[in-house]
Structure formats: C-alpha cells, structure tokens
Amino acid sequence: DGGITQSPKYLFRKEGQNVTLSCEQNLNHDAMYWYRQDPGQGLRLIYYSQIVNDFQKGDIAEGYSVSREKKESFPLTVTSAQKNPTAFYLCASSINGINQPQHFGDGTRLSIL
C-alpha cells in the first residue's frame, strides 16, 4: 500500500538538543511538506520541497532545517534555536497542482523534557 510514514510517533527533546523527525513516502510524489500544528490552530507551513535537492522556507521556518536528498524522504530537524518546539508535526506529499490533494502521515508529537 502506498502512503506516508512518519516516525517516531512521540519524541522528547532535551534543552539544547537537535532532534530529527523522519518522513518517507512511496507515492512517487514530487512535492513534500512539513507542517506544525498547535492546539486549536490550523496547520502552519514550516518547509516545502517541490523537487529533489530543492526546498523552500514556509511561514515559520526559523529554528528548523530540512533536506531532500531522495524523492522518498524529507526529514525535518528541530534545532535548539527553536525555543518553543512542543507541537504536533505533520508531513505531507502531493503531486504538484492546483487540483491535487495532499496525503498526510500520522504525525509526530514532540515534547520538551
């Protein structure tokens, strides 16, 4: 079955530590996205990538970094510069087009220890 896999489901970060959230898709989609969701809020775009080896900042990129070395993979690193990282993180992929829905992973819940 095709889909998007995010891991881990739960993650804890210590002060000053970088952590990496994994996102893998086997849908052969060119575009991939990372969103942050806080309680009672919609989805805010962190980074997106339309093609391998290229990515763009979204609305809230500060304190985060990404890479897109393979079409299937788009890992997100939450750096120590992100002072309020506690949130639910969703990864998505899609065919790039106005009429194309996004396919989402199950999310990673990140908390501060």
Add this chain to the structure above:
Amino acid sequence: AQKITQTQPGMFVQEKEAVTLDCTYDTSDQSYGLFWYKQPSSGEMIFLIYQGSYDEQNATEGRYSLNFQKARKSANLVISASQLGDSAMYFCAMREGRAGGSYIPTFGRGTSLIVHP
C-alpha cells in the same frame, strides 16, 4: 488577512442529521482549488472532497458535498446523515498558483464537530 476563514470553532449535531461547516476564502486568482480534510482525534489528516474554481457543479463524495458559491467566495462542507464517527476537526484549504509554479495550500483554523447519539 486570512486567506481561509472558518468562523465556527465548534459545532454540534445530532446523529443522522445534516450539518454545514462554513468556509470563506480570499484570492485574486481565477484558477484555484478548494479542499476539505478531516482530522480525527488520532491526528492523521484525511482528504474528503475537492472543488475547482471552474467547476460548475458542486462536488459530492458519498455523504459529503461542497456548497460552492463563487461570487460569495464560500465553499461550505455539508455532511448528510451524520454518524458518530464524523466527530473530528475539519479543515478547509485552498491551493492557488504561485510564482515558480508552486501550489502551496493554505489552511483554515478548523471546526470541531461533535456528533451526539
């Protein structure tokens, strides 16, 4: 200014009744796409229905229909015959063409729907 506005933070509906979730959008583009997603308490986002700006007929998918009023820039989701499993957050989203050929979706803040037995 918000591009997608969902004015109902929470909605309640009796099982088997219909419910309408509101969504208004703001764009100057002629070509755009509108989407609705469902997010159960488990967290995953599930695509429900799509409406293109040039579509003349309202989109339907099973119990879901989209009441598209282009002049009013509204794209309300109608769920008929509500079921207990419909209890979830519902998000409206829009894709517009952007510079460089990207189509980055913009999401509303969501509406929490609770279906009572």
